[in-house]
Amino acid sequence: MIRVIVAGAAGRMGQAVAGAVDGDQEMQVAALVDPVLDPGPGHYGDLASALADAEADVVVDFTRPSVVFENALGALRAGVHAVVGTTGLDDEQVETLGAQAAKSAGNILIAPNFAVGAILMMRFAAEASRHMPRAEIIELHHDRKLDAPSGTALRTAGLMDGEVPIHSVRLPGLLAHQEVLLGGRGETLTIRHDSLSRESFMPGVLMAVRAIRARPGLTLGLEPVLFGDR
Ligand code: NAD
Secondary structure: OEEEEEEOOOOHHHHHHHHHHHOOOOEEEEEEEOOOOOOOOOEEOOHHHHHHHOOOOEEEEOOOOOOHHHHHHHHHHOOOEEEEOOOOOOHHHHHHHHHHHHHOOOOEEEOOOOOHHHHHHHHHHHHHHOOOOEEEEEEEEOOOOOOOOOHHHHHHHHHOOOOOOEEEEEOOOOOEEEEEEEEEOOEEEEEEEEEOOHHHHHHHHHHHHHHHHHOOOEEEOOHHHHHOOO
């Protein structure tokens, strides 16, 4: 059994993760962590208390940009693996987490997007950018998303050739969507991905939870797990 602590368990993603872990035959929920959770067995208001109290193998973090760094560092220092979906970590924080993972028993996987279709979109966009001269990204999300541009858009642009401007749209009714538009002579190519429900992220999250033990140090993105590279 893989024992999983869900940080951000009362949030939109955290609730879906807790349900997905609970429904997986190889996993069990070791603790639910969220300051707004009702008190109850296995419920904690902060990750440090859960790590001190509950036996766990992996922390899955879907919290806030302002707390994710401390949470991930705390998990690694406790020798527990971390699967991080929260976006907003800067390069220096990612580097620090990588260095901590390299010297502790805990490994870390940080992925801005766990949807398999979104990862394929990023790969296809990177490939297309080698062959078409210009590209721009439009990312569209629900209006309660705290960061802009999205972590997925930044990562997509980082994987593509050339300067790729990003446009962010925040509207109620949306969930998570991205279009990569490429332009050439007399033609355009549009690669679009839509997450229609938070279920879209769960197969990727469970895949990461299963894989993390065998991936020493830092893994960036779900791609190495999905495509089988290091
Ligand atoms: P949300 O606001 O619904 O949930 C965040 C939860 O974290 C809240 O319940 C909040 O109370 C809790 N929280 C705050 N401080 C905490 C702490 N110190 N310890 C534990 N919990 C704490 O947000 P959401 O929509 O679930 O998104 C969470 C994050 O996940 C965002 O950064 C979002 O961009 C990201 N996200 C990533 C993916 C992906 O595939 N990687 C997909 C969707 C969302």
